[in-house]
Amino acid sequence: xxxxxxxxxxxxxxxxxxxxGLCNVTGIEEKEVANQKLLFIHxxxxxxxxxxxxxxxxxxxxxxxxxxxxxxxxxxLEFLKSDSDKASLDWKTRARINTEHMxxxxxxxxxxVVKALxxxxxxxxLPTKERELYNNARSMLVEEMAASLQMEPCEAEDTxxxxxxxxxxxxxxxxxxxxxxxxxxxxxxxxxSLDEDEFLEKTEEETxxxxxxxxxxxxxxxxEINALKQRAxxxxxxxxxxxxxxxxxxxxxxxxxxxxxxxAKKTPAPKTKKEAPSSASKTKAAPxxxxxxxxxxxxxxxx
Amino acid sequence: xxxxAHFEEYEPKFLxxxxxxxxxxxxxxxxxxxxxxxxxxxxxxxxxxxxxLLLNTAPKIDxxxxxxxxxxxxxxxxxxxxxxxxxxxxxxxQYKGMRALxxxxxxxxxxxxxxQIFRLAIAxxxxxxxxxxxxxxxxxxxxxxxxxxxxxxxxxxxxxRALSERYIRR
Ligand SMILES: [Zn+2]
Numbered sequence: 149x150x151x152x153x154x155x156x157x158x159x160x161x162x163x164x165x166x167x168x169g170l171c172n173v174t175g176i177e178e179k180e181v182a183n184q185k186l187l188f189i190h191x192x193x194x195x196x197x198x199x200x201x202x203x204x205x206x207x208x209x210x211x212x213x214x215x216x217x218x219x220x221x222x223x224x225l226e227f228l229k230s231d232s233d234k235a236s237l238d239w240k241t242r243a244r245i246n247t248e249h250m251x252x253x254x255x256x257x258x259x260x261v262v263k264a265l266x267x268x269x270x271x272x273x274l275p276t277k278e279r280e281l282y283n284n285a286r287s288m289l290v291e292e293m294a295a296s297l298q299m300e301p302c303e304a305e306d307t308x309x310x311x312x313x314x315x316x317x318x319x320x321x322x323x324x325x326x327x328x329x330x331x332x333x334x335x336x337x338x339x340x341s342l343d344e345d346e347f348l349e350k351t352e353e354e355t356x357x358x359x360x361x362x363x364x365x366x367x368x369x370x371x372e373i374n375a376l377k378q379r380a381x382x383x384x385x386x387x388x389x390x391x392x393x394x395x396x397x398x399x400x401x402x403x404x405x406x407x408x409x410x411x412a413k414k415t416p417a418p419k420t421k422k423e424a425p426s427s428a429s430k431t432k433a434a435p436x437x438x439x440x441x442x443x444x445x446x447x448x449x450x451x
Numbered sequence: 452x453x454x455x456a457h458f459e460e461y462e463p464k465f466l467x468x469x470x471x472x473x474x475x476x477x478x479x480x481x482x483x484x485x486x487x488x489x490x491x492x493x494x495x496x497x498x499x500x501x502x503x504l505l506l507n508t509a510p511k512i513d514x515x516x517x518x519x520x521x522x523x524x525x526x527x528x529x530x531x532x533x534x535x536x537x538x539x540x541x542x543x544x545q546y547k548g549m550r551a552l553x554x555x556x557x558x559x560x561x562x563x564x565x566x567q568i569f570r571l572a573i574a575x576x577x578x579x580x581x582x583x584x585x586x587x588x589x590x591x592x593x594x595x596x597x598x599x600x601x602x603x604x605x606x607x608x609x610x611x612r613a614l615s616e617r618y619i620r621r
Contacts, residue, residue: 222534225535229535269586274586276610279586279610282586283583283614286584287583294546300503300545300546301546302543302545302546302578303503303531303533305583305584306533306538306594307535308535309594310533310535310538311535313584313594313597314597315536315538315597317597318597319588
């Protein structure tokens with residue numbers, strides 16, 4: 149049986165399997181499964197030589213794709229070079245956005261995860277799960293860029309990092325205000341909720357051996373959060389109204405993609421499976437059990 | 452196992468200290484493989500060499516297939532012209548591969564710059580085991596071109612240490 153859409157891959161070609169990395173197409177084979185003839189694509193992951201066999205239609209649904217072109221790599225480098233794309237300070241929103249980027253697996257999506265987490269790490273240390281996510285996204289970005297530009301991975305990583313870590317410059321230190329400016333609402337109630345506090349406590353435990361960065365974390369101490377919380381409410385109201393009235397379809401100023409905030413606001417909560425109520429809206433009113441449940445589901449997804 | 456091979460002669464004291472440091476950092480056996488012949492035609496000692504070419508053509512060291520080799524040279528490596536800029540290079544590595552290369556300062560500077568050298572050695576071998584650049588400025592995997600080197604440590608952060616242990620075991 150021929151596939152309904154012509155297969156865009158050929159045997160021997162290197163392709164990108166979203167969230168898995170580079171694979172070699174080793175074969176295309178017709179098989180009968182439950183009295184149905186299906187066309188399967190055989191893949192070998194370059195990372196660990198694992199063999200994968202996927203029905204071709206499914207492969208296309210998942211987003212199996214060709215390696216990015218030179219032009220796509222250049223636009224990713226431009227994006228990485230642009231002024232920082234701020235991650236959401238709300239870890240739930242962040243987890244959702246990053247999970248979506250990883251699942252879609254586009255080169256730009258990977259770059260957005262790397263950039264957003266990198267910039268966030270300049271505000272405060274990342275918890276282990278996000279460092280793992282950062283590392284995975286970076287690894288796939290480097291791998292694909294090396295394949296696309298036909299260079300050694302060490303060269304590809306240096307190409308990226310010349311932009312992310314400019315020569316001779318110390319690591320920038322971000323302020324909460326920078327992140328607030330990137331968002332229409334300066335400080336969501338939800339951000340200051342127990343969830344975030346727990347998140348920060350966890351972060352503190354996990355990064356206790358990073359004294360240089362502890363100072364940053366201190367800037368988010370309980371007292372300061374309370375103070376910010378008090379300040380945040382009226383600011384949020386004014387700024388939100390102003391932005392909505394003047395510039396409703398606002399997207400990132402610098403990035404070719406939507407920035408994290410814009411994406412978070414544009415993506416309606418129900419779009420994501422098992423999604424918790426969006427940070428700006430229902431969390432306050434939601435019963436505690438729902439909140440706990442949403443926390444669990446997001447934590448699972450973030451894994 | 453990590454093996455240290457060198458294209459020029461070095462003080463045994465320096466090599467032993469490097470060997471010990473790598474053993475401690477990776478928790479893997481580390482041995483000296485001795486001096487190996489220069490593989491490139493370019494023998495002019497003052498002209499910088501193509502690091503990738505040197506890395507890929509360095510003589511193979513006998514051992515197990517899983518052994519990694521760190522090659523040391525006192526020759527300068529050519530500045531690399533990358534898409535995003537030029538990069539002075541003091542080390543290179545086959546990512547998830549078996550070879551790493553380090554360009555060392557002159558003999559008389561080895562002792563003074565020992566910490567920075569060890570840090571670079573860990574970083575290049577770290578790439579061999581699959582580690583990427585790290586976000587922690589105090590970690591050996593932090594990009595080496597960003598900070599004054601004297602302020603950095605010749606060791607992994609907790610995250611990279613855990614990753615390296617995981618990658619080495621697999
Ligand atoms: Zn590290």
